[in-house]
Amino acid sequence: MPKITTAVLQKMKQQGDKITMLTAYDASFAKLFAEQGVDVLLIGDSLGMVLQGHSDTLPVTTADIAYHTRAVRAGAPDAFVIADMPFMSYATPEQAMQNATPLMQAGANMVKLEGGDFLLPTIKALTERGVPVCGHLGLTPQSVHLFGGFKVQGKTAEKADAMVRQALALQEAGAQLLVMECIPQPLAERITQALTIPVIGIGAGNVTDGQVLVMHDLLGISSGYIPKFSKNYLAQTGDIRSAITTYVSEVKAGIFPAKEHSFQ
């Protein structure tokens, strides 16, 4: 397998080769995921929920993400690694530059930021300084208190149009990848077709250029509520390595996510 870079991800979109992404928080899983062919590893701030046990992602710090990024990088030296920037660590371009530094130094290849228009100067500032950026629109979990829960976004025609416009603006500002979370599949299709950069979906249907899942959902070990868009691959395979290769092959073939994992 060739080493993944932003250029390779771009080429995968052009060739219609689906991108597989999975969260990873430690060296052992990172190594296993990379060995089983997962294209991109994400140190998600979901670690606040699945590792730390909080009910949302807000308590996570930049130091937490840096710690887990170092572990993932140690386990998977050649993987393409994205680190989430935590809640309020990128409220201004200056804060974003300051807090992206330890994440890149911990081994990240790219940082991911949640939000739309307010991020445009921040994305420009980061990319001009050599920090690749992944955007994140739709259900942005750091805004859970604004949304009043983890709810599907972009359900009205006005909200959908605004999201398409924001996705284009993030790309124009320099974002090289975009995660779309919990949106109706037709909107995900519109955005994927409108953008030249790869779009990675979670709860957005099988129409995006790739998929991401939280590893604990794929292994069926998430505590409490398991989102509709996730699939327990360990239950169907009985072995962690097979669970990962099945996830990878189902994403590559467009089998996952199926209708029951998507919002219409």
Ligand SMILES: Nc1nc(=O)c2c([nH]1)NC[C@@H]1CN(c3ccc(C(=O)N[C@@H](CCC(=O)O)C(=O)O)cc3)CN21
């Ligand atoms: N284990 C885990 N999996 C995730 O995907 C995840 C996390 N944790 N933590 C950070 C965020 C939070 N996420 C979530 C959490 C819950 C829903 C959820 O309950 N969704 C409802 C949709 C409700 C509606 O119809 O509006 C669902 O039925 O899936 C969605 C995303 C996604 N991320």
Ligand SMILES: CC(C)C(=O)C(=O)O
């Ligand atoms: C669910 C993914 C996209 C994420 O942002 C995370 O794991 O924190």
Ligand SMILES: [Mg+2]
């Ligand atoms: Mg996140």
